[in-house]
Amino acid sequence: MDNDQNKNLIIATALSFVVILVWFVLFPPPEPETQIEGTVTSQTAPVGESxxxxxxxxxxxxxxxxxxxxxxxxxxxxxxxxxxxxxxxxxxxxxxxxxxxxxxxxxxxxxxxxxxxxxxxxxxxxxxxxxxxxxxxxxxxxxxxxxxxxxxxxxxxxxxxxxxxxxxxxxxxxxxxxxxxxxxxxxxxxxxxxxxxxxxxxxxxxxxxxxxxxxxxxxxxxxxxxxxxxxxxxxxxxxxxxxxxxxxxxxxxxxxxxxxxxxxxxxxxxxxxxxxxxxxxxxxxxxxxxxxxxxxxxxxxxxxxxxxxxxxxxxxxxxxxxxxxxxxxxxxxxxxxxxxxxxxxxxxxxxxxIDWGWFAFLTKPIFWLLHQFNLLIGNMGIAIVALTLLIKALLFPLAYKSYVSMAKMKELQPKMEKLKEEAGDDKQKMQQGMMALYKKEKVNPAAGCLPILMQIPIFFSLYKVIFVTIELRHAPFFGPFQDLSAPDPTSIFNFYGLLPWGVPDAGSIMALVFIGILPLLLGISMWLQQKLNPAPTDPTQQMIFAWMPWVFMFMLGGFASGLVVYWIANNTITFTQQYLIMRSQGYKPDLLGNIKGGFGRKSKAEPKK
Missing domain, CATH: 2.70.98.90 (Beta-galactosidase; Chain A, domain 5)
Structure with a gap:
């Protein structure tokens, strides 16, 4: 991926990161329920008063x-x-x-x-x-x-x-x-x-x-x-x-x-x-x-x-x-x-x-779809995965254009390198030449940002649905995940759900450090998705990309496990879509090489043969 495209992707990813960080600071995950939730405790004037x-x-x-x-x-x-x-x-x-x-x-x-x-x-x-x-x-x-x-x-x-x-x-x-x-x-x-x-x-x-x-x-x-x-x-x-x-x-x-x-x-x-x-x-x-x-x-x-x-x-x-x-x-x-x-x-x-929030136009249909999937499947966790598949299918035309654009950017790499040589230190000439090249080849370098930006309102709306609707309360998935409205209940302390022991309280430092299975899978899925592209040459960009999956992993680890299930499914589907679409456009992502490159070895990306 060329330097400019890396910058676009970093801007989109960083924007997503900042929004979620602000959300996490302003609206931290709630404490786990320990008493009767929402007990309505009211009365009229006491007996004996007017x-x-x-x-x-x-x-x-x-x-x-x-x-x-x-x-x-x-x-x-x-x-x-x-x-x-x-x-x-x-x-x-x-x-x-x-x-x-x-x-x-x-x-x-x-x-x-x-x-x-x-x-x-x-x-x-x-x-x-x-x-x-x-x-x-x-x-x-x-x-x-x-x-x-x-x-x-x-x-x-x-x-x-x-x-x-x-x-x-x-x-x-x-x-x-x-x-x-x-x-x-x-x-x-x-x-x-x-x-x-x-x-x-x-x-x-x-x-x-x-x-x-x-x-x-x-x-x-x-x-x-x-x-x-x-x-x-x-x-x-x-x-x-x-x-x-x-x-x-x-x-x-x-x-x-x-x-x-x-x-x-x-x-x-x-x-x-x-x-x-x-x-x-x-x-x-x-x-x-x-x-x-x-x-x-x-x-x-x-x-x-x-x-x-x-x-x-x-x-x-x-x-x-x-x-x-x-x-x-x-x-x-x-x-x-x-x-x-x-x-x-x-x-x-x-x-x-029901508290649908400011984005009721999104939360209402998202919940309706989730509810219908749950009635059909009988498992709320699988219903979340099914909802993710449907959302990705609806956004597929946008994703397709994005990944096609990314593949075309790869094809333009030699021409862009030639422009850099001709422009030398003249950045204005370089920018003008690149814009002319983009226009001629009908390539939008910002297209790669759109799928990430589209995920932000959907992410927040789904978070609202998972948190406020009673249908997610105590909704089981499988194994130790018996309440998708609560944070991941697994940790190294209970051998990730294999032993019936308690885990650190949600929101505590210990819970953030010794995270559960779902946050780990989230970090790995983001890391693998990132490795579809070679690491950027700029050291600052490399550092941002290297830390991004693991920062998200710890940030989202304390959120409702249903939301983490959605994010894992979304990353997995996105990875598959990007890999297949880019291959269909003549570019073969060198996943293994990029992983090796992340550990200090030379990364590469070869055209499809």
Whole structure:
């Protein structure tokens, strides 16, 4: 390869290196999971405290509990509960307030250990990581605040015994003043609750009130990833506009005197939802789509409570009439196909709850392809290899032009050497002569940079997909590689997976020094790809080329193993393409000679005979 072409390749490779280096510094690989990931830990105002919830049309107040918080917590601990049992979730709801406050995901464990516990995402107010959802009515005209159900209302179970698929339960409460409240709670075979609230007016006077749904949590979660590439906190869909707010940004909301907290209120005219998300799990309030409601995000700094509310317009129930309101509550894993199914059923743009990032136009199709390959093959590691093959096939026309150009550059080598002799020390004359030669022979010396540059956005998009999607969590490949979202678990310390011993913690100095099998294969594949071309004559260029594969090997060693699998497959396919295309153009890469040249022996490249 001539000196100018070497420079172009070094520029492209160096650019790739710099971008990845900056990415590595700004967004280092996360610590391995050791606890429940993304446990949603929120709650509404504690039992025994009031909640102010303005509706879409006028202010209304949820009745203030009269008991002290200590007494209320005791009442909650002793309140009757209704079991929740489906194939995918288990837990219970409390008859005190009718709150959904205990939920576990049967298909997910906190780690790959044999004794790992099931992931829990909802907790009652008596526990430190409390989170639960409340649904009720806020009093307006014609009804006292004590005449509507609130956080401490003692509901009665009047229908059903266990909440399960196709077996809803019904809770009722009579306010003693002619209003009979009922709440039917149903759950499907995945993660969606449906809550239908009704009010029957048996009195002689009309009553006005507003239905609400509340989800909140105490304090910021203790197990945050704090990783820039990942959003954790508030998520909301507002008439087609998706928004994210980090936990530390909610205390910056403008103070609302009426609510006694910092709030962000938005009027939804047709479609929307609001809730909290973390890495893999999500809890979201979903009002009936196609109807108006007020979406409220709230931070109560007095009690360090993060809260979301979906407030429906005020309704009037006349004597002898019954009114009702239906909302949904999602609490579960952010599985792509499940969110897509809810979106198909009418939950507007629900798939956007997955953190696709700024390059959603790339991350979405990349994930879809990866997901489809995994469904077809049944192994996520092989699916990554298949995705790499497809990407390389799509980029093949560009790669073909690049490698043909590189082969033609080899053919022009004698003419370029003659130009150098004629130009002597006149660099301007040399450059003009080379440009004229390139134009005459229709050769683009920068073409070799394009395949490398094209790989950068794909690399970052795939990294985003592997990191944020739950489908990669605990996804096995083979042997010791049982979690493609985690770094390579092998090391010399466990004889590269042959022994059941621990390895240095990911991100530690020991882990970076004693890297695993996949990073080693990555370095070797980059080194072999480099050896398709003779080493440059310039000593500085030689040094850069010599160190580049091994620097990448150590840098990417702490990244998700699925990403390293992609990079290895990409290097292997690129090596094969380049070798075959250059041979077809009359240039025979002297791989063995170039390897020997890298160890101080003379390298060479012969035309194909």
């Amino acid at each position: 909640l102010t919830t303005p509706t879409a049309d006028a202010p209304a107040v949820v009745p203030e509990a009269t008991a002290t918080p200590e007494t209320a917590n005791s009442a909650l601990a002793n309140a009757p509960r209704v079991r929740i049992e489906t194939p995918r979730v288990s837990g219970s709801l409390s008859l005190l307030g009718g709150r959904i406050d205990k939920l576990s995901l049967n298909d997910y464990t906190t780690s790959l250990e044999d004794n790992a516990t099931i992931v829990e995402i909802l907790f009652p107010a008596t526990e430190p990581n409390a989170q639960y959802a409340l649904h009720g009515w806020a009093a307006d005209t014609g009804v006292e605040a004590s005449g509507v159900p609130g956080p401490n209302t003692p509901w009665e179970l009047t229908s059903g015994e266990i909440l399960g698929v196709d077996t809803p339960v019904t809770l009722t409460w009579d306010n003693g003043s002619g209003l009979l409240f009922s709440k039917q709670i149903a759950i499907d075979d995945q993660f969606m609750f449906t809550i239908t609230q009704s009010v029957e007016n048996t009195s002689n006077a009309s009553a006005t009130m507003a239905p609400y749904a509340i989800l909140a949590r105490h304090g910021i979660p203790t197990d945050l990833k704090n990783f820039f590439i990942l959003h954790e906190g508030l998520v909301a869909m507002t008439d087609g506009e998706y928004s994210e707010t980090d936990w530390d940004k909610m205390p910056e909301f403008e103070f609302n005197q009426r609510a006694g907290a910092r709030t962000d209120e938005r009027q939804i005219t047709e479609n929307g939802w609001i809730g909290f998300t973390d890495h893999y799990w999500m809890s979201v309030l979903v009002p009936q789509q196609g109807t108006a409601f007020k979406s409220v995000a709230k931070y109560d700094e007095r009690r360090d409570i993060y809260q979301t509310e979906a407030l429906s317009p005020i309704q009037t129930v006349e004597p002898g009439q019954t009114i009702s309101n239906t909302t949904q509550f999602f609490a579960g894993a952010k599985e792509w196909d499940i969110l897509k199914s809810y979106e198909d059923q009418g939950v507007y743009n629900f798939i956007d709850a």
